[in-house]
Amino acid sequence: xxxxxxxxxxxxxxxxxxxxxxxxxxxxxxxxxxxxxxxxxxxxxxxxxxxxxxxxxxxxxxxxxxxxxxxxxxxxxxxxxxxxxxxxxxxxxxxxxxxxxxxxxxxxxxxxxxxxxxxxxxxxxxxxxxxxxxxxxxxxxxxxxxxxxxxxxxxxxxxxxxxxxxxxxxxxxxxxxxxxxxxxxxxxxxxxxxxxxxxxxxxxxxxxxxxxxxxxxxxxxxxxxxxxxxxxxxxxxxxxxxxxxxxxxxxxxxxxxxxxxxxxxxxxxxxxxxxxxxxxxxxxxxxxxxxxxxxxxxxxxxxxxxxxxxxxxxxxxxxxxxxxxxxxxxxxxxxxxxxxxxxxxxxxxxxxxxxxxxxxxxxxxxxxxxxxxxxxxxxxxxxxxxxxxxxxxxxxxxxxxxxxxxxxxxxxxxxxxxxxxxxxxxxxxxxxxxxxxxxxxxxxxxxxxxxxxxxxxxxxxxxxxxxxxxxxxxxx
Amino acid sequence: xxxxxxxxxxxxxxxxxxxxxxxxxxxxxxxxxxxxxxxxxxxxxxxxxxxxxxxxxxxxxxxxxxxxxxxxxxxxxxxxxxxxxxxxxxxxxxxxxxxxxxxxxxxxxxxxxxxxxxxxxxxxxxxxxxxxxxxxxxxxxxxxxxxxxxxxxxxxxxxxxxxxxxxxxxxxxxxxxxxxxxxxxxxxxxxxxxxxxxxxxxxxxxxxxxxxxxxxxxxxxxxxxxxxxxxxxxxxxxxxxxxxxxxxxxxxxxxxxxxxxxxxxxxxxxxxxxxxxxxxxxxxxxxxxxxxxxxxxxxxxxxxxxxxxxxxxxxxxxxxxxxxxxxxxxxxxxxxxxxxxxxxxxxxxxxxxxxxxxxxxxxxxxxxxxxxxxxxxxxxxxxxxxxxxxxxxxxxxxxxxxxxxxxxxxxxxxxxxxxxxxxxxxxxxxxxxxxxxxxxxxxxxxxxxxxxxxxxxxxxxxxxxxxxxxxxxxxx
Numbered sequence: 016x017x018x019x020x021x022x023x024x025x026x027x028x029x030x031x032x033x034x035x036x037x038x039x040x041x042x043x044x045x046x047x048x049x050x051x052x053x054x055x056x057x058x059x060x061x062x063x064x065x066x067x068x069x070x071x072x073x074x075x076x077x078x079x080x081x082x083x084x085x086x087x088x089x090x091x092x093x094x095x096x097x098x099x100x101x102x103x104x105x106x107x108x109x110x111x112x113x114x115x116x117x118x119x120x121x122x123x124x125x126x127x128x129x130x131x132x133x134x135x136x137x138x139x140x141x142x143x144x145x146x147x148x149x150x151x152x153x154x155x156x157x158x159x160x161x162x163x164x165x166x167x168x169x170x171x172x173x174x175x176x177x178x179x180x181x182x183x184x185x186x187x188x189x190x191x192x193x194x195x196x197x198x199x200x201x202x203x204x205x206x207x208x209x210x211x212x213x214x215x216x217x218x219x220x221x222x223x224x225x226x227x228x229x230x231x232x233x234x235x236x237x238x239x240x241x242x243x244x245x246x247x248x249x250x251x252x253x254x255x256x257x258x259x260x261x262x263x264x265x266x267x268x269x270x271x272x273x274x275x276x277x278x279x280x281x282x283x284x285x286x287x288x289x290x291x292x293x294x295x296x297x298x299x300x301x302x303x304x305x306x307x308x309x310x311x312x313x314x315x316x317x318x319x320x321x322x323x324x325x326x327x328x329x330x331x332x333x334x335x336x337x338x339x340x341x342x343x344x345x346x347x348x349x350x351x352x353x354x355x356x357x358x359x360x361x362x363x364x365x366x367x368x369x370x371x372x373x374x375x376x377x378x379x380x381x382x383x384x385x386x387x388x389x390x391x392x393x394x395x396x397x398x399x400x401x402x403x404x405x406x407x408x409x410x411x412x413x414x415x416x417x418x419x420x421x422x423x424x425x426x427x428x429x430x431x432x433x434x435x436x437x438x439x440x441x442x443x444x445x446x447x448x449x450x451x452x453x454x455x456x457x458x459x460x461x462x463x464x465x466x467x468x469x470x471x472x473x474x475x476x477x478x479x480x481x482x483x484x485x486x487x488x489x490x491x
Numbered sequence: 492x493x494x495x496x497x498x499x500x501x502x503x504x505x506x507x508x509x510x511x512x513x514x515x516x517x518x519x520x521x522x523x524x525x526x527x528x529x530x531x532x533x534x535x536x537x538x539x540x541x542x543x544x545x546x547x548x549x550x551x552x553x554x555x556x557x558x559x560x561x562x563x564x565x566x567x568x569x570x571x572x573x574x575x576x577x578x579x580x581x582x583x584x585x586x587x588x589x590x591x592x593x594x595x596x597x598x599x600x601x602x603x604x605x606x607x608x609x610x611x612x613x614x615x616x617x618x619x620x621x622x623x624x625x626x627x628x629x630x631x632x633x634x635x636x637x638x639x640x641x642x643x644x645x646x647x648x649x650x651x652x653x654x655x656x657x658x659x660x661x662x663x664x665x666x667x668x669x670x671x672x673x674x675x676x677x678x679x680x681x682x683x684x685x686x687x688x689x690x691x692x693x694x695x696x697x698x699x700x701x702x703x704x705x706x707x708x709x710x711x712x713x714x715x716x717x718x719x720x721x722x723x724x725x726x727x728x729x730x731x732x733x734x735x736x737x738x739x740x741x742x743x744x745x746x747x748x749x750x751x752x753x754x755x756x757x758x759x760x761x762x763x764x765x766x767x768x769x770x771x772x773x774x775x776x777x778x779x780x781x782x783x784x785x786x787x788x789x790x791x792x793x794x795x796x797x798x799x800x801x802x803x804x805x806x807x808x809x810x811x812x813x814x815x816x817x818x819x820x821x822x823x824x825x826x827x828x829x830x831x832x833x834x835x836x837x838x839x840x841x842x843x844x845x846x847x848x849x850x851x852x853x854x855x856x857x858x859x860x861x862x863x864x865x866x867x868x869x870x871x872x873x874x875x876x877x878x879x880x881x882x883x884x885x886x887x888x889x890x891x892x893x894x895x896x897x898x899x900x901x902x903x904x905x906x907x908x909x910x911x912x913x914x915x916x917x918x919x920x921x922x923x924x925x926x927x928x929x930x931x932x933x934x935x936x937x938x939x940x941x942x943x944x945x946x947x948x949x950x951x952x953x954x955x956x957x958x959x960x961x962x963x964x965x966x967x
Contacts, residue, residue: 053704054706055706055708057726057727058706182691185691186692193686194670213661215657215658216658216661216662228531229529230530230531232531247750248754249533250531253670253746270729270746270750271727273750274724274749274753281753281757281841282841285761285764285840285841286837286838286841288837288939289764289834289835289838290830290833291837297842297847298839298842298847298848299848299855303859303862303863306863307863307866307867310831310834310863310867311870314827314830314831314834314867314871315870317827317830318826318830318874319878321823321827322878324823324826325819325820325822325823329819329888335815339808339811339812342818343801343804343805345804345818345821346800346804346821346822346947347794347797347800347801350793350797350944350947351793353829353943354793354794355786357765357938357939358766358767358786358790358940361764361767362762362767362774365758365762366773366775369773371773371774371775372774372775383779386779390783391783391787394787394790398791398794399794402798412805462833463766463939464826464830468826471822475822
């Protein structure tokens with residue numbers, strides 16, 4: 016079966032095949048496997064997700080076990096959990112045994128501990144040990160992301176032996192990390208690396224030690240998935256080897272998991288930048304209460320911090336009552352500082368995430384942001400002056416407060432306050448990620464709302480100070 | 492040479508080798524190639540970047556041309572441009588001829604048109620035609636990202652013939668997309684795909700047509716790099732084939748370019764989310780004026796929009812003069828709406844970028860965000876009530892405005908306004924990306940500052956309306 020394409024989606028809409036497959040399941044379940052044999056497991060997972068829940072199990076059982084396991088790897092977490100609840104431990108074990116070791120560990124990680132134990136107990140001993148080893152690592156560490164099915168060979172092996180081995184392996188097993196061959200010494204210590212292409216190109220009769228590169232980029236199993244992604248990206252690797260303290264090869268993180276890690280880290284960064292905790296689950300699948308918890312914390316902290324603006328306003332109570340015209344530009348002046356800060360924060364947190372900027376570069380950033388802030392503030396200041404004069408000329412509003420202040424003085428107050436606040440915003444927004452990183456926090460926590468809140472308080476103080484300077488003797 | 496590691500970086504600090512390499516360049520330039528033979532080109536590029544500018548050319552010329560071309564691929568754009576300026580067109584052509592076709596096109600794209608033409612003229616005819624074909628596509632399209640060096644074979648070929656061909660190819664050429672074999676008909680139309688592993692595992696004597704998968708995911712050369720990334724991620728592909736309207740295979744986008752595309756798109760999204768245009772260049776390399784242009788536009792638009800708050804405040808001028816106590820909570824109330832909107836916007840734009848949410852899902856999102864907004868607003872409202880009563884009790888401030896209003900009425904005004912504003916913020920923040928996408932704009936343009944600005948105006952109106960409702964007859 017070939018999934019049809021629909022105009023407004025980039026992917027074939029496999030879900031449209033559901034009715035056909037359901038009919039087939041009713042009439043001749045044995046032909047389901049054959050009819051879907053050419054379909055990619057990702058498309059079959061789409062079909063499975065669009066199917067009525069009570070038919071999902073029938074559908075997967077109609078597929079060969081290895082194929083069903085492939086589909087499971089692409090199924091969304093919620094659906095997968097539901098499905099496993101409908102299986103006996105033995106049935107579940109048969110399925111997960113066919114999965115790649117790293118995906119198997121991920122699936123078991125999602126379940127209740129007790130249930131995972133039950134299923135693990137039914138898995139063949141070797142695969143069980145392997146899975147238990149993987150389960151001991153944090154899911155977002157190199158160890159949690161790695162697969163234990165890689166290709167390694169003693170460095171004394173000849174090219175021909177290695178090629179024969181690779182071919183046998185290709186037939187008998189489903190090694191995920193197939194295109195990189197690692198050479199080891201007798202005790203399994205990593206010595207070198209070559210691509211399968213280099214192995215294929217090697218002159219016959221040579222030994223692996225002759226062609227392997229001895230300069231190998233490695234990670235420890237406890238390294239973050241972020242650092243694995245950094246190495247894979249910097250060196251264009253399709254697999255990153257994970258070694259223990261003795262440089263023994265434990266596993267490899269393959270490029271598809273590297274991409275997943277990159278996407279996951281990016282999602283976290285964007286959510287933090289938006290002013291909340293990272294959700295850890297897709298937006299459409301997370302429970303309502305769970306999402307609320309992730310959002311309410313920061314929202315409350317930000318509001319409590321923003322209360323200082325109330326205190327600042329209380330402090331300038333007298334001035335405010337005497338010069339009510341100042342109030343009009345409070346939101347404008349505050350938001351401009353927040354906006355420029357938001358720009359700087361996104362620029363710097365992203366540059367840090369990409370490794371373009373490190374802690375040492377803080378002063379280099381500061382001497383870029385200082386003139387940027389002044390220039391941007393000046394542009395906004397000029398716009399504000401134009402607006403104030405325009406409104407006054409068109410008699411839309413009387414900024415002289417019944418003649419007690421000149422328009423020019425008031426306009427200059429707003430303009431200079433803008434220069435000060437936008438400069439302060441740019442500096443705060445750019446330096447906060449450095450400060451957080453220096454203190455050991457995630458620089459991505461320097462969210463746009465947090466910067467805006469910090470700038471709001473100071474911004475008000477800058478605005479009123481400028482006003483006192485420019486309007487002294489007239490309004491104040 | 493092995494680059495040393497430094498504690499605070501994840502990558503070896505190749506730059507520390509610079510003095511050794513400079514000495515070697517002076518004393519025996521012919522041994523530079525041998526001494527650095529085991530180093531990864533990415534590390535050599537780090538060395539090159541840390542070197543005094545006037546030695547860079549000597550260093551690259553001391554390496555074999557193919558190796559120098561590898562280093563060039565990893566060099567940062569600025570350095571590379573400088574370097575090419577110091578070369579004759581013929582020298583430059585010798586270097587770029589050795590690069591992968593897609594990287595070669597990228598490098599030429601960076602140069603002045605005239606200079607690129609000069610260099611192109613010196614490149615051998617076949618490579619020139621290939622490069623010119625690639626240069627016609629937008630750099631961020633599938634065509635701009637693809638390489639023309641892929642492995643394809645007629646589907647009638649036997650497994651043994653194909654394997655021999657692959658091995659010869661591995662020796663003679665540097666095909667980037669080596670691990671996926673495409674089968675074609677006589678006129679070059681794409682028919683099927685297999686991984687190199689599947690080819691190695693295939694029974695001898697079979698034909699490629701027997702083992703190839705006929706369900707192939709393809710893109711058009713004009714598709715965006717985003718959709719290439721989506722397909723590679725969804726189907727875990729190490730290469731995505733690019734075909735023309737007749738399904739003739741034009742090239743493939745390899746996984747390293749997919750990762751670059753993902754990173755690039757993500758950088759753009761984060762920068763837009765921060766309220767500016769995407770920079771297109773790394774933060775530390777972009778020119779000051781260029782960066783200013785990317786930031787000033789949105790900052791000005793946002794400020795001009797925020798001027799409507801001034802109009803709203805002017806509208807409520809009388810109320811403000813009569814009930815100055817209302818002013819105190821203006822920043823708090825406004826920022827809370829902006830913050831909840833910022834959360835929703837980052838959640839939704841990211842979910843859209845990942846394909847978790849499509850245009851059709853808008854109402855599903857709306858019925859999640861509506862109760863979220865109400866719940867979050869209620870939490871903030873309760874905090875505000877506690878704060879107001881606390882300050883009044885501790886005599887830190889007199890919210891009764893000299894007894895003209897009861898504390899409870901004032902507290903309720905703020906609390907109910909918060910519920911309204913946070914709900915409005917969440918809805919605006921979540922619906923804006925849908926609206927933008929529906930209108931054909933990039934949903935990522937729904938930046939946190941833009942949402943905050945939209946919510947500020949409405950927020951003020953909600954606040955004053957609530958005040959009129961609760962304080963009518965007392966203060967107002």
